[in-house]
């Protein structure tokens with residue numbers, strides 16, 4: 001009888017686990033099922049490019065069915081699990097709930113934005129973790145420029161032209177850099193806004209940006225962004241967000257209608273409903289072999305798991321990065337195969353070989369096998385790396401075309417916030433509600 005292997009989550013870790021299992025297990029020895037709530041994997045390092053209009057949104061995702069040969073892809077939402085019965089509860093795409101029984105379960109459900117109880121953040125803050133959030137942000141920036149252009153008074157224009165990013169990790173720094181680049185690029189088309197300029201503020205609670213990269217590279221990134229006119233406020237926290245203001249620690253209030261929250265992640269909330277042991281941060285407790293501690297037949301990887309980091313002597317969990325999730329996906333597949341009698345179980349051993357931080361405008365910082373790179377060379381390396389990591393020739397070509405078209409012809413400035421939300425056939429009330437509303441939303 002074939003074994004049942006279920007993978008919950010088809011992102012960086014889950015997709016890699018499925019592909020490796022297809023390779024290492026003989027056909028018909030196991031039924032592999034991958035459950036994901038959408039039929040694609042989001043390639044998050046390219047999200048800032050999609051938000052800034054350099055990349056077509058469809059080109060920063062990887063359709064799962066194109067990548068899987070023998071895996072059964074189930075579109076659905078994981079609702080919970082009963083490890084004692086070896087069953088995963090899933091609500092299918094068409095709405096009915098079913099129990100998926102497994103011999104081995106790999107949990108790879110990723111993370112969501114970690115918000116703090118800052119007054120006004122939930123109502124007025126914007127996330128930057130998903131494709132809809134990134135595209136909404138791009139449309140919002142264009143909407144702000146359109147709104148500012150209609151105003152006579154420069155003081156009234158100011159909040160529309162000020163953009164605050166909170167959290168200077170990958171998402172915040174790359175997102176702010178690309179969005180600023182985008183806004184500056186299109187500013188020429190808005191005569192009133194052009195004379196006033198746009199203001200970008202990057203706020204970080206720690207004493208430097210990008211804790212993930214060496215300090216000298218972080219200094220270079222800071223100098224580069226400051227040189228472009230971006231304000232970088234380190235050792236500063238967000239105190240409150242209003243509809244048209246952002247208050248920082250020290251009492252400084254910035255007139256701004258945009259506050260983007262990129263200050264860290266936490267495991268997906270459904271992880272707490274799986275009946276598995278969790279650490280203080282809510283991540284699933286696993287051993288060095290990625291098996292969940294004390295639960296037979298369950299494994300966990302990626303942002304949802306507290307995997308002991310070999311680079312830190314196993315004393316801290318691995319950082320929530322795609323690089324780690326991919327390697328954990330490969331390792332967990334081999335360890336599951338070993339548990340089924342194929343090959344040997346081994347501990348997760350990966351140490352980061354390189355980091356890339358793309359700041360747009362041909363500038364980046366990078367570190368590869370101990371060598372530090374900055375400027376154009378780092379930017380070229382970063383793009384080559386993502387090109388190499390993007391699966392399939394067709395998808396690589398799409399990236400190449402987008403990047404080169406962007407370099408030659410600049411970015412598209414159409415605000416397509418209504419895309420995918422058509423009005424009903426006789427929606428007169430919708431027409432009245434949306435025309436002249438003046439609130440630029442994506």
Ligand SMILES: Cc1cc2nc3c(=O)[nH]c(=O)nc-3n(C[C@H](O)[C@H](O)[C@H](O)COP(=O)(O)OP(=O)(O)OC[C@H]3O[C@@H](n4cnc5c(N)ncnc54)[C@H](O)[C@@H]3O)c2cc1C
Pocket residue numbers: 008009010011012013014035036037038040041042044045046047048076077078079108109110111128129130170171268270301302303304320321322323324325356
């Ligand atoms: C803007 C941004 C830029 C980044 N840049 C980098 C970078 O340059 N380099 C780097 O190494 N890392 C980067 N990261 C971090 C990286 O994206 C994550 O560490 C990585 O995605 C984690 O992989 P994962 O497999 O654990 O989760 P994910 O890749 O997030 O996959 C989780 C999957 O589970 C699905 N899912 C969630 N809940 C459910 C549910 N209830 N039911 C069914 N399916 C569900 C999700 O749709 C998703 O497909 C970046 C992150 C962001 C937000």
